[in-house]
Amino acid sequence: MIATENLPRQAGTTLTLEEIARLADVSRSTVSRVINDDPNVRPATRERIWQIIKAHDYYPNPAARALAERRSRVIGLVIPQALNAIFADPYFPSLIQSCAAACDERGYYLMLSLVLRQSDDTFRWLIRARHMDGLIVASALTEDVFVTRLLDERFPFVLIGRRSERPDIPTIDADNEHGAYLAAQHLVQLGYTRIATITGPLNMVAALDRRDGFLCGLQAMGIETPAAYIQEGDWSEWSARQGMERLLQATPRPEAVFVASDNMALGALKAIQAAGLRTPEDIAVVGFDDIPAAATTDPPLTTVHQPIEQLGHLAAATLIDLLEMAPASADGAHAQHIVLPTELIVRMSCGQALRPSATQRAAARNLSDEGGVKYRSLISAALTG
Amino acid sequence: MIATENLPRQAGTTLTLEEIARLADVSRSTVSRVINDDPNVRPATRERIWQIIKAHDYYPNPAARALAERRSRVIGLVIPQALNAIFADPYFPSLIQSCAAACDERGYYLMLSLVLRQSDDTFRWLIRARHMDGLIVASALTEDVFVTRLLDERFPFVLIGRRSERPDIPTIDADNEHGAYLAAQHLVQLGYTRIATITGPLNMVAALDRRDGFLCGLQAMGIETPAAYIQEGDWSEWSARQGMERLLQATPRPEAVFVASDNMALGALKAIQAAGLRTPEDIAVVGFDDIPAAATTDPPLTTVHQPIEQLGHLAAATLIDLLEMAPASADGAHAQHIVLPTELIVRMSCGQALRPSATQRAAARNLSDEGGVKYRSLISAALTG
DNA sequence: ATGAAAGCGCTAACAA
DNA sequence: TTGTTAGCGCTTTCAT
Numbered sequence: 192m193i194a195t196e197n198l199p200r201q202a203g204t205t206l207t208l209e210e211i212a213r214l215a216d217v218s219r220s221t222v223s224r225v226i227n228d229d230p231n232v233r234p235a236t237r238e239r240i241w242q243i244i245k246a247h248d249y250y251p252n253p254a255a256r257a258l259a260e261r262r263s264r265v266i267g268l269v270i271p272q273a274l275n276a277i278f279a280d281p282y283f284p285s286l287i288q289s290c291a292a293a294c295d296e297r298g299y300y301l302m303l304s305l306v307l308r309q310s311d312d313t314f315r316w317l318i319r320a321r322h323m324d325g326l327i328v329a330s331a332l333t334e335d336v337f338v339t340r341l342l343d344e345r346f347p348f349v350l351i352g353r354r355s356e357r358p359d360i361p362t363i364d365a366d367n368e369h370g371a372y373l374a375a376q377h378l379v380q381l382g383y384t385r386i387a388t389i390t391g392p393l394n395m396v397a398a399l400d401r402r403d404g405f406l407c408g409l410q411a412m413g414i415e416t417p418a419a420y421i422q423e424g425d426w427s428e429w430s431a432r433q434g435m436e437r438l439l440q441a442t443p444r445p446e447a448v449f450v451a452s453d454n455m456a457l458g459a460l461k462a463i464q465a466a467g468l469r470t471p472e473d474i475a476v477v478g479f480d481d482i483p484a485a486a487t488t489d490p491p492l493t494t495v496h497q498p499i500e501q502l503g504h505l506a507a508a509t510l511i512d513l514l515e516m517a518p519a520s521a522d523g524a525h526a527q528h529i530v531l532p533t534e535l536i537v538r539m540s541c542g543q544a545l546r547p548s549a550t551q552r553a554a555a556r557n558l559s560d561e562g563g564v565k566y567r568s569l570i571s572a573a574l575t576g
Numbered sequence: 577m578i579a580t581e582n583l584p585r586q587a588g589t590t591l592t593l594e595e596i597a598r599l600a601d602v603s604r605s606t607v608s609r610v611i612n613d614d615p616n617v618r619p620a621t622r623e624r625i626w627q628i629i630k631a632h633d634y635y636p637n638p639a640a641r642a643l644a645e646r647r648s649r650v651i652g653l654v655i656p657q658a659l660n661a662i663f664a665d666p667y668f669p670s671l672i673q674s675c676a677a678a679c680d681e682r683g684y685y686l687m688l689s690l691v692l693r694q695s696d697d698t699f700r701w702l703i704r705a706r707h708m709d710g711l712i713v714a715s716a717l718t719e720d721v722f723v724t725r726l727l728d729e730r731f732p733f734v735l736i737g738r739r740s741e742r743p744d745i746p747t748i749d750a751d752n753e754h755g756a757y758l759a760a761q762h763l764v765q766l767g768y769t770r771i772a773t774i775t776g777p778l779n780m781v782a783a784l785d786r787r788d789g790f791l792c793g794l795q796a797m798g799i800e801t802p803a804a805y806i807q808e809g810d811w812s813e814w815s816a817r818q819g820m821e822r823l824l825q826a827t828p829r830p831e832a833v834f835v836a837s838d839n840m841a842l843g844a845l846k847a848i849q850a851a852g853l854r855t856p857e858d859i860a861v862v863g864f865d866d867i868p869a870a871a872t873t874d875p876p877l878t879t880v881h882q883p884i885e886q887l888g889h890l891a892a893a894t895l896i897d898l899l900e901m902a903p904a905s906a907d908g909a910h911a912q913h914i915v916l917p918t919e920l921i922v923r924m925s926c927g928q929a930l931r932p933s934a935t936q937r938a939a940a941r942n943l944s945d946e947g948g949v950k951y952r953s954l955i956s957a958a959l960t961g
Numbered sequence: 962a963t964g965a966a967a968g969c970g971c972t973a974a975c976a977a
Numbered sequence: 978t979t980g981t982t983a984g985c986g987c988t989t990t991c992a993t
Binding site for chain 1: 642643648662669685687688705706
Binding site: 604640641644645 | 986987988989
């Protein structure tokens with residue numbers, strides 16, 4: 192033991208618990224306890240064992256662990272959309288990043304599950320094989336067989352986005368409806384009356400919520416919206432560009448437009464520019480998301496901020512809570528529904544900013560830096576689509 | 577047995593090999609043989625067991641398998657770049673998609689490894705824990721500690737991109753140098769003489785190869801390139817836009833520019849348009865990659881096609897071959913270096929197309945549809961940077 | 962062609 | 978506080 196204890200670890204070699212135990216002159220169990228932070232280990236022993244573990248760069252075999260513990264500590268992030276779409280919208284990098292970070296904090300690993308083919312095989316791999324302990328499902332459609340099957344199989348998951356007809360599914364969502372409402376209010380207060388919108392794909396809940404919140408806001412302020420003023424996009428820049436081109440041909444031409452995502456707003460701005468018009472002089476634009484690019488468009492984009500990072504963080508944390516809960520209490524029926532606030536960020540794309548919203552915004556940011564804990568218990572009533 | 581055999585599988589339930597064996601009235605071993613396609617099973621027995629497996633939607637426990645087999649059948653795809661950068665360039669979705677498909681074919685699973693933090697922890701998780709059997713490393717830098725450590729640990733991996741100074745690393749690469757050479761040739765043949773380039777980040781091998789191949793091509797045709805005609809970008813659209821703005825201010829203004837990626841070419845086109853100039857009348861543009869968007873720009877982009885899908889497919893296949901090889905023969909020293917051909921796709925962004933290249937291209941496509949097998953044995957000599 | 966038995970490296974009662 | 982002992986669900990010799 193004395194001789195081997197200080198040997199540098201060998202490249203390509205993998206030690207076992209057993210060997211660490213031998214080096215430390217204790218039993219497997221004790222080493223296992225140290226690794227799993229079991230309090231029942233004398234501090235001195237614990238310390239000594241840690242030294243040895245570090246010296247040898249020992250890492251417990253994940254397969255063996257998973258087999259014995261009956262869980263893999265891997266959770267999946269499923270984005271049931273075309274890969275192109277995922278990559279096209281800067282919303283997703285933030286989401287992925289934050290989910291991954293949250294998993295990390297809790298000793299889990301995030302696995303991106305490309306649902307390439309909606310085929311049965313993928314599903315079996317994902318669910319039946321129990322390769323992962325749980326799933327975060329992002330951007331679900333209003334009708335999603337995937338979600339249905341997860342429920343059938345009693346597979347643990349949380350949904351990013353809401354699903355009011357299934358109160359037994361835990362969901363994390365931004366307050367899309369209210370955010371869109373704020374956008375409507377803003378435009379009306381600036382004096383616009385001919386107001387249009389480019390929506391997301393209307394088979395997605397978030398797109399519906401944003402549309403409805405917006406129209407509801409207009410209505411509340413006494414503004415009518417003709418059908419020609421509502422164009423459907425698919426979150427892609429290109430689709431919004433085309434939508435905007437159609438809007439520009441409507442008569443009378445709208446004075447302002449709410450675009451349901453910043454990424455799409457980028458396309459809308461281009462269409463406006465390509466038509467030889469200016470923003471906001473000829474047509475005002477308000478977006479949704481507050482992606483980084485929104486601050487640097489020309490003109491800087493007024494938009495609705497949604498806390499993407501928190502969304503991801505909370506989704507992961509909620510799922511892990513669920514997984515680590517006693518199986519009895521994990522049984523649905525009273526799942527959490529978290530709704531995170533959205534807020535209007537006034538920049539330049541809607542005409543003169545009427546309020547000193549910069550300070551407002553800074554204050555809000557400070558609060559949200561607390562990391563989502565404050566929202567943990569924010570159980571929402573189901574919003575009406 | 578008769579009673580239970582036709583029971584529908586229970587939701588949330590996971591059968592074991594043992595139980596399947598009991599249902600089939602055979603031993604564990606036999607079921608295991610069926611699952612692993614061992615020929616030593618009487619066809620009738622095999623058939624009967626498959627029936628039962630399917631009827632119960634049985635799936636072997638991956639952790640148990642991994643533990644017994646000492647491999648996980650999971651391989652990682654590492655893209656050592658900022659997540660934003662990955663998502664910004666449509667090159668990556670194709671790459672990921674094709675790697676995943678190739679893994680699928682061989683019964684492996686592709687795990688995207690976000691190297692979020694270059695911290696030691698991630699590395700340990702990735703390498704020491706042996707959570708995966710091997711790694712595909714994409715877009716490596718010219719100097720990359722990551723690669724060095726993989727070598728130190730004797731961890732199996734293949735590199736997408738070349739690395740001439742380390743002939744013991746298996747690499748898959750597109751012929752960047754030759755592709756760029758072709759672009760240079762094309763421009764010169766069209767009669768341009770003031771020719772500039774916007775490069776990728778010069779700490780990346782692919783960026784260097786494209787620059788050098790291009791400059792080499794110009795030189796071969798007797799064209800000089802002043803330093804002001806070489807602008808460095810970072811693969812982002814935005815960086816290229818800025819690069820192009822600088823080029824437009826050079827005197828004399830270049831008549832043509834080779835942009836080292838299509839994604840960047842998009843930015844370059846915008847800068848040209850924003851300056852009130854036209855492509856190709858005022859300035860010709862040739863890109864690299866042949867991403868889908870290249871066909872639909874205004875004007876459609878002349879570019880160098882690289883077979884991204886094949887690149888990914890081959891990378892995965894090569895790695896899996898490596899993993900399944902006898903450990904003895906897997907030892908480096910004579911690793912494969914595959915270089916896939918690139919070709920010029922002439923569209924509209926360089927002025928009149930002089931050749932009927934469409935037919936040429938179609939022919940090449942038919943060949944490449946064979947799925948990479950033909951390249952499997954294409955061992956290249958190292959190219960000179 | 963099939964079965965029995967011995968692990969793979971860990972966790973988790975249960976003893977001590 | 979620590980060690981002993983059974984598994985976890987599979988693969989893989991080795992017999993038969």
